[in-house]
Amino acid sequence: MGLFSKDIQNLNDLFVHQLQDIFYAEKEIVKNLPMMIEKASSPELKQGLSSHLRETEAQVERLKQVFEMNEIKAKAIDCPAIDGILGEAKDVVSEAGGDEIRDAAMTAAAQAVEHYEIARYGALVAWAQMLGRDDCAALLQETLEEEKAADKKLTQLAADQINLRAA
Numbered sequence: 001m002g003l004f005s006k007d008i009q010n011l012n013d014l015f016v017h018q019l020q021d022i023f024y025a026e027k028e029i030v031k032n033l034p035m036m037i038e039k040a041s042s043p044e045l046k047q048g049l050s051s052h053l054r055e056t057e058a059q060v061e062r063l064k065q066v067f068e069m070n071e072i073k074a075k076a077i078d079c080p081a082i083d084g085i086l087g088e089a090k091d092v093v094s095e096a097g098g099d100e101i102r103d104a105a106m107t108a109a110a111q112a113v114e115h116y117e118i119a120r121y122g123a124l125v126a127w128a129q130m131l132g133r134d135d136c137a138a139l140l141q142e143t144l145e146e147e148k149a150a151d152k153k154l155t156q157l158a159a160d161q162i163n164l165r166a167a
Ligand SMILES: [Fe+2]
Pocket: 026, 029, 056, 059, 117, 147
């Protein structure tokens, strides 16, 4: 996408653009989650992140399916937003001076990732529906539900355990 070219002319272009953006984001999340799992101290946090890593790997495959259904090549384009969120997560993990505080920081960072994904998938589902692609919308909705569930689990874990230990 050139800075001065207008590659996004209609809703379908926008849909494809954001599909490529979230494809990049999901692949980066797959690359970065192992570091977070390794650094997590709470067994529940470790386990929650591990199961979401497996879910995320399946989400990458699901996106490939959506590309295929639209007869376009699965392509990732840089997503500065997820780079920023993951970069910040790495910083806070390395700067945290103790297991409990690192877990609290990491849980919040993981939630920032989920919130980004929820925003993106929410728009993608709506656009797929507008474009008359209920088949694509249904697949993307599956991922959206997984992201929401992951966020909810993290909220619960933070309230029940992580934040109490960090306080
Ligand atoms: Fe995801």
